[in-house]
Amino acid sequence: MSSDKFLDKKELKRLDQELQKMIGRVGTDRKTQDEVFDKSTLLALEKLISDRVIDILDFPISTGKEGNVFRGVTPDKKLVAVKIYRTNTATFKHISEYIIGDPRFNSIGKSKRALIFAWTKKEFKNLERLARINVKAPKPIIFIKNVLVMEYIGDSERPAPLMKDVKLKNPKEIFETLIDYVSKMYKKADLVHSDISAFNILMFEDKPYVIDLGQGVLIGHPNALGYLKRDIHNLVSYFNKFGIRADENKIFDKITKKK
Numbered sequence: 001m002s003s004d005k006f007l008d009k010k011e012l013k014r015l016d017q018e019l020q021k022m023i024g025r026v027g028t029d030r031k032t033q034d035e036v037f038d039k040s041t042l043l044a045l046e047k048l049i050s051d052r053v054i055d056i057l058d059f060p061i062s063t064g065k066e067g068n069v070f071r072g073v074t075p076d077k078k079l080v081a082v083k084i085y086r087t088n089t090a091t092f093k094h095i096s097e098y099i100i101g102d103p104r105f106n107s108i109g110k111s112k113r114a115l116i117f118a119w120t121k122k123e124f125k126n127l128e129r130l131a132r133i134n135v136k137a138p139k140p141i142i143f144i145k146n147v148l149v150m151e152y153i154g155d156s157e158r159p160a161p162l163m164k165d166v167k168l169k170n171p172k173e174i175f176e177t178l179i180d181y182v183s184k185m186y187k188k189a190d191l192v193h194s195d196i197s198a199f200n201i202l203m204f205e206d207k208p209y210v211i212d213l214g215q216g217v218l219i220g221h222p223n224a225l226g227y228l229k230r231d232i233h234n235l236v237s238y239f240n241k242f243g244i245r246a247d248e249n250k251i252f253d254k255i256t257k258k259k
């Protein structure tokens with residue numbers, strides 16, 4: 001049983017007030033705040049503050065179906081990205097497909113909250129794997145429950161844009177880098193991203209960074225090869241628009257041939 005069950009109303013109100021202060025400039029309305037910042041999120045954020053991981057969340061970078069990403073500032077004024085999965089979201093049905101079958105998450109509970117906490121942990125663990133193999137992605141810092149803190153990709157002015165919104169200077173080079181990332185993930189980290197697209201790649205200083213690793217599965221997952229095929233397909237068809245021709249099957253065979 002989680003200890004937050006014992007929080008009384010007064011305590012919650014105090015937490016909420018603290019959070020209101022902390023999120024200061026967050027440009028969302030009260031309804032969105034209520035949806036994102038439920039009790040467990042408030043507790044997780046409070047712990048991050050008392051552990052001096054973050055000082056404030058200064059503004060939302062993205063508001064999505066399943067969660068929100070905020071820019072956060074650490075006590076020594078460094079920027080971080082704080083991804084908060086919504087625990088009360090109704091759009092999380094598909095996630096069990098990517099958790100069940102991953103040997104790291106065999107024994108999680110069946111509740112939606114447990115699934116979402118496991119999902120957050122999975123994204124963190126996957127980012128750790130990427131950090132070890134030199135594939136550009138945000139470095140994971142810490143996770144608590146449904147809140148994940150990671151390296152912020154961008155500069156002080158603005159977060160790095162998504163690849164879909166960037167006019168690429170050298171698409172061929174970017175394509176080759178991304179195929180190399182997919183290959184390294186598979187061969188060196190036993191990992192398949194499973195949701196690679198121009199929506200989940202940030203461009204920073206002309207280099208691609210992969211993000212959104214929650215769906216990433218280990219190669220032992222029964223559908224890992226299917227997801228790998230789809231990732232390669234997504235990249236090949238996206239770069240087709242720039243006149244780059246590549247054979248998906250050949251790439252797949254090359255990546256999956258015996259290590």
Ligand SMILES: Nc1ncnc2c1ncn2[C@@H]1O[C@H](COP(=O)(O)OP(=O)(O)OP(=O)(O)O)[C@@H](O)[C@H]1O
Pocket residue numbers: 061062063064065066067069081083138150151152153154159160162199200211212213
């Ligand atoms: N580390 C980061 N640094 C800067 N921006 C980030 C970072 N991580 C995520 N973002 C921004 O937040 C957005 C959403 O992140 P992500 O893709 O991980 O979540 P998501 O679950 O796909 O959310 P959505 O439901 O909006 O698709 C990204 O498109 C990107 O703009």
Ligand SMILES: [Mg+2]
Pocket residue numbers: 199200212
């Ligand atoms: Mg995404």
